[in-house]
Amino acid sequence: MSPLKPQATYDDFAHLDIRIGKVVEVQPFPRARNPSYKVGVDVGAGRIMWSSAQITNYEPAALVGSLVVCICNLGPKNIAGFTSELLILGARDAGGQVIVLGPRSEVAVGEPIF
DSSP states (O other): OOOOOOOOOHHHHHTSOEEEEEEEEEEEOTTSSSSOEEEEEEOSTTOEEEEEEOOTTSOHHHHTTOEEEEEOOSOOEEETTEEEOOEEOEEEOTTSOEEEOOOSSOOOTTOBOO
C-alpha cells in the first residue's frame, strides 16, 4: 500500500469537478505507449469528453453503457497526439488490473460527487 499523501484542504477538493459519466464509445489506441483505449464519456447535458484510459483489461463492449466516476476539469493532456480531456478513476486489484470506479446503483449522468 502506498503512503498517504500530504493533507489537502476542502477547497482543494471543491475545485475538482468530479462527476458520474456514462461511457458511450471505446476506440483502440495503438499509438499510446502503454496499452490504452480512447474512451468517450457523456458527462451530462449530452456533452461528450474523451479520455486516454489504461483499462484494456475490459472488453470495449463491456465498458460501453457503464457508469464511471471521472474528473472533468484537470485540463487537456496530449497523449501520443490524442487530447485526453478527463480522468476516469480506478484502482488496481490484487492482480494489478485496473478496476474502474462507478456507483453501486443507478445514478444520473452528470451527477456531481461531493
